[in-house]
Amino acid sequence: MSSVLHPVGPEDKGTYWRRRLVVVLALVVVAVLVALGVRALTTSDDAQAQGPTKLDPSTVATTGATADATTPGATPTGTPGATPSGSATAPTATTAAGACSDQSLAVTLTTAATTYGPGKAPNLVLTVENTSQTPCTVETSSAVRVLTVTDASGAQVWSSAHCQTRGESVTDQLAPGQTRSKTTTWSRQRSEAGCPTGQPAVEPGTYTVNGTWDGVAAAPITLALTG
Template identity: 75%
Template sequence: MSSVLHPVGPEDKGTYWRRRLVVVLALVVIVVLAGVGIKALTTSDDAAAQGPTKLDPSTVTTTQAQSPTASPSGSPTGTSTQSPGATASTQTTTATATTAAGACPDAALEVSLTTRATTYGPGKAPNLVLTVRNTSGTACTVETSSAVRVLTVTDAAGATVWSSADCQTRGESVTAELDPDGTRSKTTTWSRQRSEAGCPTGQAAVEPGTYTVAGSWDGVDAAPVTVALTG
């Protein structure tokens, strides 16, 4: 112990203390380097533990997710595999069903006659409205051209003074489909003039008085109405 604290030798004491200091410093450097090396190894192990784990491809099961827009039929694009021809066929069938209604039988038709007013003053022409109604439970078609609508006006003595048939000509057939309880209405204006077969011009106006108007639609009669002409 005394030799450590009090070096003995041919050299002076300072030389021995410097040598011992060098040895101590070398030991300190060795210890520091050893500590750094141990820390580096520890950090490397921690990083390896925290890094992503590589999977063995042979142990991975791949599941293919079905596209949310894929159609039930399995079409790869997710669109319907129904052919355009099928859609066209459906539309054609619908259109055919719409136009397949037959002509309304007379028993299914109810015709009514109304007038906008019961009394018409000087220069006022009566407006006469014929309405046809489908009373059946199924749709059917009815002729609507003017040739099938006839209005006749008679005076108090029962003589015919005007008829829409005198000036009507049979034109192109026009039909309309009536749903159950469906109706069609047509208005005719009587100019208060007389008429004759062949529709000659220059007919005189009727005298003031009460007149009876009868009407029919395609052979089905309506209940008559009366109008009073004044002035």
């Protein structure tokens, strides 16, 4: 202990004290540097442990979109009153269509068979089609549909107009290409104006059927009645 407090050597005491002071200062600097390093490591660990958890932006975006799309009653975000992009536009009111012109109508006459045996009554089908590019209305009551049957000599033997009464007007709207069909059964009896009852049946033979719908004529068809 005496050699520490009282240096012994060939040099003067000041030299030994200066050397010892340099050593002590060096030790102090080393100790300070070690302490600072330990503190820095500790602070970094604490900050990493206590810092907020980072969210994956792609996960956040996906979660938000799914909630808007699947949550019942969810209200789209954005400016109040604004129409969401891509949403359907409210349908506009449909204006009433005008009456079909004769040029916009095509009428066809058909039947299930070309030959009818004894007791078989032909069902005659008139079909009207809107051939225009716009909707229009067509009269569909029986009063505007007329069917006539003529024999081989061209004499008229039956007409649906003989027993038709003009009732209430009935109209249907037809879209472009849309059709309406009406069926009339011919009992194979003759008819006369005023629709008298007890008319006789026609004889077996070949007959031609013509049909019109509101004045528009269909191509005639031919029937053969047997028995």
